[in-house]
Amino acid sequence: MRQDCVALDSGDELSALRERFAVPDGVIYLDGNSLGALPRHVPARLREVVDGEWGNGLIRSWNDAGWIDAPRRTGARIARLIGATAAEVVVADSTSVNLFKLLVAALRLNPGRNVILTQHGNFPTDLYVAQGVAELLGAELRRAGPNHDAVLAALDDRVGVLALSHVDYRTGLINPMRRFNAAAHAAGALTLWDLCHSAGAIDVELDDAEADFAVGCGYKYLNGGPGAPAFAFVARRHHDRFRQPIAGWFGHAQPFAFADDYTPASGIDRVQCGTPPMLSLLALESALDAFDGVDLAALRRKSRALGDLFIRLVDETLGPFGFAVASPRDGQVRGSQVSLTHPQGHAVMQALIERGIIGDFRAPDILRFGFAPLYVRFVDVFDAVEAIGEIMGSGEWSQPRFLVRKAVT
């Protein structure tokens, strides 16, 4: 059985990509959906940035090292991964701040409509930020669903923006972007997609699916490092008219003219606000090299194959232990993760992590396993499921130290 997985890795057209990452020895890393692994070339690039560009170049590096263009340059590279054009994507701020900016921008483009429609079970920060916007502007936050028909049924002529995650962070279920965009537009609403759990792992076709706005983080499947800055997408058809509310100088048409009045930059640049955190941003830019030359269709095929294998092995070997598969079994509607539920899920995950098999836990009972197709191997999937079986069979999970809850897992 394990030999079959070794063979799958040998035959994997993407297997060489793992060499681009510094996955530590003795670790099976199935949490790239929470924090991507370190691309091997990033440390050298950061040394150059810190010692050379900051230390020696100092303020001159804004021009000479091209810092000033990094938000657009990095956005352009992400654009290829999410089915957008270079002019439609910029890197700025965090996902939460970008959600805020683009929710307000969407409502402003749709005057007379003051409902933000989202989905029960959307990622918390998406719900919280929407709640904050609703409170600030006297709008209404409507949480529908979670099933697709319930969301569609809630689309009425008061909805200004439909704000959804592309992939559910708990279950990995993919929301049908094209279908939801079409329904929203037919109802007169705009759409805002959170791509945190899809960009870099599954196919995203923002322009083709006619999305209006999107955001996503740089630190999951894009491997940009902890808290890497986020990206924002605005469809070109809105570029002339959209206005986001945080009018910082980096979104000004001429930031270094130091004019008294705010004139928004043209196009996507007006999503920028303050001076970007350059070390984190340049780490993200460098990390994107890991996608150089990668066929995105092949990436998606591998992502599905890893998930399919995981589910098959769970079914075959973990039957007696009370796990349930919380993710879609149909790989076509499943993102690059598989979630299991188990009443002792937290302790089981702690025991796994102690063995160097790293997934994560989400309350109340979800064990998440992410399969970042750039560096996860088929044999990793095999070893992970085998370890779960051992932990359950031996009672290893029930040791007191695994029963303590930590702040973050």
Added chain:
Amino acid sequence: MRQDCVALDSGDELSALRERFAVPDGVIYLDGNSLGALPRHVPARLREVVDGEWGNGLIRSWNDAGWIDAPRRTGARIARLIGATAAEVVVADSTSVNLFKLLVAALRLNPGRNVILTQHGNFPTDLYVAQGVAELLGAELRRAGPNHDAVLAALDDRVGVLALSHVDYRTGLINPMRRFNAAAHAAGALTLWDLCHSAGAIDVELDDAEADFAVGCGYKYLNGGPGAPAFAFVARRHHDRFRQPIAGWFGHAQPFAFADDYTPASGIDRVQCGTPPMLSLLALESALDAFDGVDLAALRRKSRALGDLFIRLVDETLGPFGFAVASPRDGQVRGSQVSLTHPQGHAVMQALIERGIIGDFRAPDILRFGFAPLYVRFVDVFDAVEAIGEIMGSGEWSQPRFLVRKAVT
């Protein structure tokens, strides 16, 4: 004359601090008010963060390396530099985003008043963000001054918040914080201070002066690296009631409970929004070691002495060349910079930079020289003024390549 300056450095109680910085050979760096120099120990710390905490620790480092506490930990260290308590300061986002959050928070604390009062010539992003908030909330942006009495005269019973820079970025003039806070409070307004050009260089006494809110950047006198995250201060008396509008998960009372509804964290933590850019944040935290054991009163004395010396040398040696001192001659009301005006200021600054003497230029005609007291020497001041004299006397500034404008200077 130069020998006198060498002697001043020998007698300087802070002279050893320069060793904490990697100022490049052949460079006289007078732009620490725009981007602070690289503290010598930061590269090693960043290697540890990247290779060790990200590369090997991976997601576990949120707990094991204490990433989750870095915003508060770093805020607490900044608190000492700005006369605040540790519980009142947190690091988050950019200055622009924090201005937005705290302007809205201040207006919300002062219902029935909808004027944001600021000052002509305030830093552009402060003006722009205030303009954005006014537009969003139907408030009014009132720009008074620039002189102090005009600002005070504009404080009426419609003003909800008085938002000013502590130090004017063009001239270095210090706004009298205590006096403005008292006047604002007497008029029923709250205050929001931008400390970008004061924190880390001059004395700031937020609590003693009874400030309500403050923000500031991490990358000028705090030396946190390009675009380092910003800090935010909220006076403890407002902690129970203030609400900022960008309700991201890092400002939630229990971010990892993944609840559906937003419950703000207690106190200053609710200023946080999204996942912070950890590489940039940990660089800032590390950079603050450069202030370890530093007597802030001595720092301020040196900052004034450097500026006084610069002005004296300019008066004595640059008379024929048409410069004017745009900064206060009284060191007591001058921040840690001296600005000169000159019709050919941009070209003169380019010529200086080519000689490795780095200040910056601000339209239309201002040459700014910042004196970061942690690493600038008296002899640097002497050499810089001498170089200006040479550039002017020889006509060196008029070479065609110096007449080209770049995006950022």
